Amino acid sequence: MSNTTIVPFGPQHPVLPEPIHLDLELDDERVVQALPSIGYVHRGLELLAERHDFIEMANVAERICGICSFIHGQGYCQGVEQLMGVEVPPRAVYLRTVWGEISRIQSHLLWLGLSADALGYESLFQHSWRIREMLVDIIEETTGGRVIFGVCKVGGVRKDVDDAVLKAVKGRMREIQTSFNEIASVFREDPTVKKRTVGVGVLTAEDAHALGAVGPVLRGSGVARDTRKLGYAAFGELDWEPVVEQDGDCYARCIVRVREIDQSFDIIAQCLERMPDGEVDVSVKGKRPKGEAMFRLEQPRGEVCYYISADGKKNLARFRVRTPTFANIAPLVHMLKGCELADVPVIVLTIDPCVSCNER
Amino acid sequence: MSFLKKSPWVLHYAATSCNGCDIELLACLTPLYDVERFGIVNTGNPKHADIFLVTGSVNEESRKVVENLYAQMPDPKVVVAIGACALSGGIFKDAYNVYGGIDKVIPVDVYVPGCAARPEAIIDGVVQALDILEQRGKARKRQRKMVAA
Numbered sequence: 001m002s003n004t005t006i007v008p009f010g011p012q013h014p015v016l017p018e019p020i021h022l023d024l025e026l027d028d029e030r031v032v033q034a035l036p037s038i039g040y041v042h043r044g045l046e047l048l049a050e051r052h053d054f055i056e057m058a059n060v061a062e063r064i065c066g067i068c069s070f071i072h073g074q075g076y077c078q079g080v081e082q083l084m085g086v087e088v089p090p091r092a093v094y095l096r097t098v099w100g101e102i103s104r105i106q107s108h109l110l111w112l113g114l115s116a117d118a119l120g121y122e123s124l125f126q127h128s129w130r131i132r133e134m135l136v137d138i139i140e141e142t143t144g145g146r147v148i149f150g151v152c153k154v155g156g157v158r159k160d161v162d163d164a165v166l167k168a169v170k171g172r173m174r175e176i177q178t179s180f181n182e183i184a185s186v187f188r189e190d191p192t193v194k195k196r197t198v199g200v201g202v203l204t205a206e207d208a209h210a211l212g213a214v215g216p217v218l219r220g221s222g223v224a225r226d227t228r229k230l231g232y233a234a235f236g237e238l239d240w241e242p243v244v245e246q247d248g249d250c251y252a253r254c255i256v257r258v259r260e261i262d263q264s265f266d267i268i269a270q271c272l273e274r275m276p277d278g279e280v281d282v283s284v285k286g287k288r289p290k291g292e293a294m295f296r297l298e299q300p301r302g303e304v305c306y307y308i309s310a311d312g313k314k315n316l317a318r319f320r321v322r323t324p325t326f327a328n329i330a331p332l333v334h335m336l337k338g339c340e341l342a343d344v345p346v347i348v349l350t351i352d353p354c355v356s357c358n359e360r
Numbered sequence: 361m362s363f364l365k366k367s368p369w370v371l372h373y374a375a376t377s378c379n380g381c382d383i384e385l386l387a388c389l390t391p392l393y394d395v396e397r398f399g400i401v402n403t404g405n406p407k408h409a410d411i412f413l414v415t416g417s418v419n420e421e422s423r424k425v426v427e428n429l430y431a432q433m434p435d436p437k438v439v440v441a442i443g444a445c446a447l448s449g450g451i452f453k454d455a456y457n458v459y460g461g462i463d464k465v466i467p468v469d470v471y472v473p474g475c476a477a478r479p480e481a482i483i484d485g486v487v488q489a490l491d492i493l494e495q496r497g498k499a500r501k502r503q504r505k506m507v508a509a
Contacts, residue, residue: 011422011425012373012404012406012425012429013404017372017374017379017382017383017386018374018377018379018382019373019374019422019425039421040375040376040419040421040422040425041374041375041376041377041416041419041422042376042419042421042457043376043417043419043452043455043457043458044452044455044456044457044458045452045455047455047456048452048454048455051454059451060451063378063380063451063452063475064378065378065379066377066378066379066380066381066382066383066476067379067383069378069380110383113390125390126390126391127391129386129387129390129391130390130391130392132387132390133387133390133391133392136387145476146384146476146478147379147380147383147384147476148380148475148476354379355374356374356376356377356378356379
């Protein structure tokens with residue numbers, strides 16, 4: 001007879017902003033097995049594609065998740081544009097890239113804060129979110145929304161940003177980067193952070209590859225794979241390299257995100273430098289999407305796949321999303337095997353679980 | 361409301377929220393908005409909570425969790441529904457796994473609109489909830505006195 005006990009983790013848990021449930025089978029304080037169960041946030045969003053027309057659907061796609069909202073909207077719009085053969089003006093492409101990267105920094109800062117909270121480092125949590133608010137201000141000034149931007153539409157973007165505003169944004173980005181560097185050194189060097197994260201929840205490169213990990217989890221294990229390298233939006237024209245860390249533990253995943261924030265600041269600066277002039281949208285009146293498209297984008301949490309199928313009607317025939325958190329749950333269950341019960345919240349957070357993306 | 365007699369603790373649960381309202385809710389706790397200056401603390405334990413903040417609409421899975429959390433909270437308690445989804449189902453109203461607003465499952469006292477609800481609106485909703493909480497506390501005391509007499 002086994003001496004294991006089962007401890008439920010979630011769906012409502014202090015470190016989790018969102019509901020996910022894990023049954024932890026424990027031998028003393030050590031996790032033998034973790035069984036995830038999901039479905040608390042399932043809404044049936046994909047079927048809404050059959051009820052809303054393809055232009056309205058961009059708004060629904062943006063609400064797959066409130067943290068990576070812009071990138072979901074961008075992914076959907078790019079797919080439909082590809083099916084309709086619409087060429088988006090270069091200024092719109094660059095604006096999309098800038099907003100996408102701002103939302104990546106905002107998401108990573110949010111995650112750094114939440115993970116600091118899971119470590120019990122409350123003041124670091126508050127500082128991360130203080131810096132995040134400065135970015136949210138820029139988002140609000142340029143798009144009008146704080147978390148749901150609502151600027152991406154089929155055929156381009158809804159709003160142009162004045163060059164004067166862009167120049168101001170460039171200056172403020174530098175200020176934000178300076179304040180970020182102050183707290184980044186805490187994540188990099190602080191002994192308490194290191195004590196909780198170094199060597200915890202190790203995922204080797206082979207396991208990460210075999211279990212299909214994506215995003216910072218994969219890059220933290222030493223695999224240099226970033227979907228932005230496919231060159232969608234303006235990424236093909238910019239100068240950057242994927243961030244990779246070798247150790248595969250919680251600390252490595254944390255450092256990947258810290259370094260990615262720095263990289264995103266650099267990408268935004270490059271975009272603002274090269275920002276082309278001209279229109280920001282093209283009319284798609286009278287055009288209807290037809291055919292099938294499958295493509296990938298890099299979200300803050302990793303690679304997201306979209307499948308769109310349309311038969312020339314107002315509504316899409318099928319809209320399917322494979323989100324990064326779903327891909328990262330199998331590696332998470334693997335990482336949890338053999339860890340201490342007290343480390344479970346830290347490990348769960350390092351995959352940056354976004355449950356509403358995951359379940360849609 | 362001149363001052364508070366009590367430091368209300370809040371419990372947050374994301375029923376089927378898209379995260380938008382959740383991060384705005386967390387933003388309320390952080391330096392820019394800082395609701396802790398009203399004595400409001402976010403707790404993970406329903407047994408310590410006075411105000412229940414729910415974001416997102418309910419589906420079959422989350423219905424049980426919302427009911428459980430509400431039942432575990434001690435009286436007097438107030439429920440604040442945050443965001444368009446929590447009010448009516450919002451953009452997901454037509455989705456097959458969405459029941460509609462939170463008030464289909466538990467009684468709601470304050471409704472905070474918006475998609476996503478802005479932190480200012482959430483704070484306003486919580487401040488209104490504080491008034492209701494105080495009245496309920498008084499009513500309860502009166503009731504106890506009557507029972508004792």
